[in-house]
Amino acid sequence: MKKIVIIAVALALTSCKKESAEPFGTPTTTNSATEAKTETAATPEALGKELFETKGACIACHKVDTKLIGPSLQDIAKTYKEKNGDLVAFLKEEAKPIIDPSQYDIMKANFAITKAMSEEELKGLEAYIYSNLK
Template sequence: MQKLLIIFTLLVLVSCKKESQEPFGKPQQTADSTTIKSPEIVGKEIFENKGNCIACHLPDKKLIGPSLHDIAKIYKDKNADMVAFLKGDGEPIVDPNQYEVMKTNFAITEEMSDEELQALEAYIYFNLK
């Protein structure tokens, strides 16, 4: 019984130690790209996978939708709110004639968190270069 108690105490000590050391361990993790990713990289992943935006948008060429470069340029010039647009709260400013096609994606983007939409925006702006 006493042995068990000692083991238990040791376990508690070890787990406390780990927790209190965490803040000091964090800065080292920045070097590891799998733990901390920039919004552009997160956005690219959403763009190509979950969002399936890549089916219609290429970085620098018009496909079914305008290129990301064109979208980024127009949004920057007009200082427009891309996150609001993707929530269905904005007006189309890039190619209003084709708005109906883009609109079908709001079913996906409206389910996304603000962080995900901001990551998508960051990735689209990343293509401005």
């Protein structure tokens, strides 16, 4: 008798679960999609690359190995390494330009974007820029 009660309760529970699980199925899918996106930016460098090309729009003026509107990433990485510069501080507008101060006004317009970024995002940009060091 006891057994039958237990089975009945178990059945009732599982059937309940099934019904209530389905309406919530859609948001769960959205969640796992955003999770997958963060996973692709697993390293600071990967996060930086993504920001550089999307949210930061830095790619519009900076190329990896040739000067466009701004200096190339290789130039930036090389100069910052040699002069022991602080890229994160520069992007927070806390450090002066050391590469091309005459063109600084053009770069300055981007601080609205970079100053709104988290420390982690700025560190990512720094890691990505340094990853282009030749």
